[in-house]
Amino acid sequence: MEFIPRIGITTGDINGIGPEVLLKALNTHRVNKICIPVLYGSGKHLSKYKNLVGMQNWQYTHIQDASQAQQKNFNLVNCLKGEYFDLTPGSLDPKAGQLAYDSLERATQDLKSGKIDALVTAPISKENIQSDTFKFPGHTEYLAQAFEKKDVLMFMISDGLRIGVVTGHIPLDKVKKVLSREAIASKLNLMLQSLKTDFGIAKPRIAVLGLNPHAGENGLLGDEEKQVITPVIEQYKNKGHLVFGPFPTDGFFASDNFRKFDAILAMYHDQGLTPFKMLAFDTGVNFTAGIPGVRTSPDHGTGFDIAGKNVADPGSMLHAIYAAADISRQRHEYNDLEAHALKHQKIDIENLKKEKN
Template identity: 45%
Template sequence: MKKEEKIRVGISIGDLNGIGSEVILKTFEDSRMLDFCTPIIFASVKILSFLKKHYKSNVHLHGIDKISQALDGKVNVLNVWKESVNINFGKEDLKIGSYAIKSLKQATEALKNDEINILVTAPISKHSIQSQDFNFPGHTDYLNQELEGNSLMFMITEDLKIGLLTDHVAINDITKTITPELIEQKIKTIHQSLRQDFAIMKPKIAVLGINPHSGDNGVIGTEDDEILKPTLQKINESGILVYGPYAADSFFGSDTHKAFDAIVASYHDQGLIPFKTLSFGKGVNYTAGLNKVRTSPDHGTAFEIAGKNVADHNSFKEALFSALTIYKNRIEFQELTKNPLKKQPRKPQNKA
């Protein structure tokens, strides 16, 4: 990519009855954002104009019918549909969900075809998106199907990064899902992401136990001793610095997490409860392990405040900046890998 070319950011609109459109508009009310990227919102200029008026936003929208019409210095809105849409803030609606999927699918196609460089997704309602044509629990699973690689939900801030062995899996299925193969795959994905996406050349990774107190030597479950520990030892022998399993209940309260570049949680709430407690409003959901860059804010549709013009847009803004940084880091990593003598090794940096 030439230096003068701005990074093209595709933005899927998410659930129109939620706060996604609000946080998108608020982010680009600061015209300086256009110095960093060229945004292309996959939606409808008609509906964005309505929402702009509702939120009394000063954003200038540039409607386009083809991505090739997108202009630098403008907030571009690609018309994925042109018909009117009835907004009912705060309500789950399958029809509204279908527009969220139209936006996501077209943005993903553009990402696959290199018409956009990165993808930032606004929140969707997991219930409203379900249909015969779309049967996924969320963005991550869909993107894992559509893009090359093995996806991993990686929750990130500048100082805290938490990856998950299992994400949207029911509690009673967790121990059946965690296998040595899965553990090895996820940790290798995190290790590679830390190196290529965050410029941390020798990352240290901590792993939280599956059971309370990591099983207490088999008293509270045997999975930690029989599955997790031997797999971590094998991974360590391959040269990856991985430590654990650590008892999850005291790990964050004792600030042990600060000694590591990333933490691997065994299941969704084990990782996301401390992450959102420590960084809510600043966190980013990054889909690591894929051949393309996708980020999202760390919150959902927030139906309870939708339409009230009180939503905090900082997490969406962080998601955008994180995607830009990761994209640039990947280019630099690829150049360094192809020409190892061309540049000095990069200094470790945790900044997302």
């Protein structure tokens, strides 16, 4: 029986471009053929956006619970708890921040309980969503706590390019303080496991970037490469993993050297995301590796400067939905193979016991 993943999609900050790119992405015939979409947000606000983007004939079905979602429908779980409030595209509205949080919370609970197989999150305003219940720098940190994970990996993915970061949403002056052998090893473990489980790469090749200009120039421009990064790389090489580096960031990307690897581990946020967005902005996806559920999002922000103008490109949102469906299917297949292998292993053990008796 074919596995059709149930994909939850939040609308993000309703005054950003999230609803617009979501509707444009869903207005393709392919989406509800590859998954069962479950939208989390406000039907009244989405109806307003339907007119804004010229999709008056697009229809969705209200459901009370994600378990009621049907294939070939665009299913919507209403998350608006208070009264309807007017849209003010491009502005910060505390009510929109609360709706973004309520939608995210409901979708996350459904992901944890298995009612949906994956979650695609539209952009939130990290400023507007802050409250007593949301005190996180972004989705990644919120999901890590929700799934009780000490560590997760912000993994930017596109066709032919995957970049993870050791340190994420922290100020630059704190990067050196938290960068350690343990931190790098933890991210490498998450990356290796994800490449196998989520992307089907049995023996991945990973490039590790240096921290300092020219990867420290043999200690002249900093000793983090010699003292922290290189020892971890050697440790993984000795275990038989194909891990290489540390590479100077500028030359590594300028020479197209990155194309030789299945994934790249950067030391801090902008070191990884700047080249990624330059090379894959329209198709890039933010994937959270290391949690039991699958979560992706577009690699852009709320786009308040263009919100409500019907000019936002849905490419990244569409690829985030595709990636969520693809990774869900890959994990499902991987888990089936693991279960099949374990079953046969138990049978072999039982047969050996019988032979000995």
